[in-house]
Amino acid sequence: MEAVSLTIDGVPVTVEKGRTVLQAAIEAGVRVPYYCYHPGLDIDGSCRVCIVKIEKMPKLQTSCSTVCSEGMVVSTTDPEVADARAAVFEFLLINHPLDCPVCDKGGECPLQDFSYSFGPDESRMDFPRRVFDGEGVMADVDFGPTLMLNRNRCILCTRCIRFMREIDGDAQISVADRGNGSEIATFDEEGVHSLLSGNLMDVCPVGAITTRDYRFKSRPWDNPAVADTVCTMCSKGCHTSVWLKGKPEWARGSKLVRITPRLAPEINGYWMCDIGRFGYHWVEGERRLVRPIVRGADGAQAAAGWHDALRTVGMLLGAAREGGSGALRFVVSAHAATEEMFVLKGLMEALGEAAAATVHWQRSEKDQPAAVKFTIPVTDAPNVNGARDLGYAVGAGNDGVPDLSALQQAVNAGSVKAVYVVDPGPAGSIGDLSWLAAARTAGRPAVLIVQAVESSPLTDAADVVLPGSAWLEKDGLFTNDQGRVQGASRALAPPGDARDDWSILVDVAHALGVTLGYAQAGDVRKAIAEALPGGPYADVDQVTFARPVKASHWLRTSNPSERWKWDFMFQDLPPVKGHSVQTEQGYVDGRVLPLRPVG
């Protein structure tokens, strides 16, 4: 790395050659406000709040667009800078409605915080504000399927425009009526139609772009906890953060209020897709299975306790395993974590040739522009590679097509006595199993056991239903399409009597007289590490999982390039001691969920 050294406010700073003064200042923890600069987007230099004084340069410079050079002497506190900066802030607020009390960004808004810190204490402008589409929240207008736009709040930083142009690859947003009437617009006012649209809420530094999903739902100070985890809605494995709203046990509504992306340069950068961002409602949805269900002698399903359910499973499967080779079939969703697949494999080995397993998942082509920089894989499941690494037959490559036809033939031929489905993903994510539900109803196979998280036609047809956990309710390993083994952390408790899926499988094994000897998830990971030495799984027993931390703490320690901003914005909250994160093993320093090498 070629380095240059400069001084910012008297502090010597050394940065990589080619970095800008603003980037150097952020790295050094020097307070320079910025709006149009975003580390994931091209530099624009349009908002002017990042101005600094650089010795030997005749005028103040925008630090975001000035590249560091050797020996530069930069001041961010010179009275000349402070004055000019305050003037810029005054101008930014000329037309701003200052409706923070009803604005979704309130509490985590750089415009609030920076204006407060760097702006003048009052405005000299006494003429009426320019207003688009009405006052207050009436100005929130339709901005496509996922977003709302409030032009009155917009500061025209053009981050949203650049995001669409550079990352999405389809420039759907532009500035219309440039000049005094400048406004962010889409052609025909048709709104933003993109699978990456949620990122626009993240890039917008004010409350101009908000998501319908999170609108009016919570405030940053109502979100006491954030958990760092990994998205499991497709094989990309984006790093994400899950925000939990603080509310008493008895209060209605969900705790899970939003999911935001977390910087992972080699996986998802600063972004995530809308499928992962908005597709979490099922986790706390109405269709969650909260108690085991057993079909009684009268043929009707009824809720049961774990003891009865497991005993019934043991009985039914015990009979089926005597049915000869391939009489007991497992269908595993690729939404299952590696631990679960590993335990299941141990069980199958113990059962011998009576048992066989098929992994299944869904695929869908995503409609994305040709120039898109963030592609969403076709595989709608997180752990196809993990299944392959454990020796399950899933075909070659990342985009393989799962195949149940052999199983279906065997079921039709009547050689299959029992089918056990392991499906910890949302209903339908395992693929189309309606034929299996119909086959069970027709009596072949005679036994259908479903371990799932959501009720579906399949669970309706089952003899026993065992409620498992969604990915946000358990620690689990998933191997993404790059072959990275990543840990997704638990953010919530499973609902009702639902349990961790690996432990259900251990108990099912026990009911069949097979002792696997795992008492906790760590034991399973240890066994995986021993079974697959030398590769990416060699040290999975060392993986630490994040626990929900206080939102303010999260904001400080997250995304390093924005970190100073968050630090600063939450400066009035009580300090969080140290930088430790609680884990299963106790406390470790710094970040958890380390990136693992591709291998």
Added chain:
Amino acid sequence: MSFHPQMDYAPARFHRSARRLADQGEPFAFTPERQAAFDRSVARYPADRRRSAILAALYLVQEQQGYVSRQAMRFVATQVACTPAEVEDVVTYYVMYYRRPVGTYVLAVCRTLSCALNGAERVTEALAEALGVEPGGTDATGTFTLTEFECLGACDRAPVVMVNNEHWQERLTPDRVPRFLEDLRARGLAALGGCLHAGAEPGDRAS
């Protein structure tokens, strides 16, 4: 699942923007001659910079249909390889692209300093009254569109009115407005004074 690639979306449920859009217009394509003219101008730029020809394309559109409709913007986007939003960005920036049909004569009254000091506002008022329109509007017969403009570079002969972006009338005072309109109606652009020296009267050149 509540959200998946098939986004459930009923725009009618939400508050719509009140932004005034360009007219929708008829489906648009260049006539063969204009397409040839466009191809000539686009050939002047590197192949990956087709968008450089956007202004030329929009002028050809305006020449063909008198204004730039939304349909035409979509067409131009395909011609210059960018998105309709980017075309709209350009169209709405330049005041000389019209977004809805205009009259035969577009009267642009300068409102910048010299003209303003010399009573341009009164001229606008007189024109508005005579035509029965507000600035920005087109009269009932579709003959005149009245707009206001910034400095036309003829400050020494203020107040100035530009007609159809290429023709001029200088020293137009409110009392001369009726005769100015009459002459335009009767004799078309030939009635205009053009760039004259001090003292010229409307209609002088024609005689």
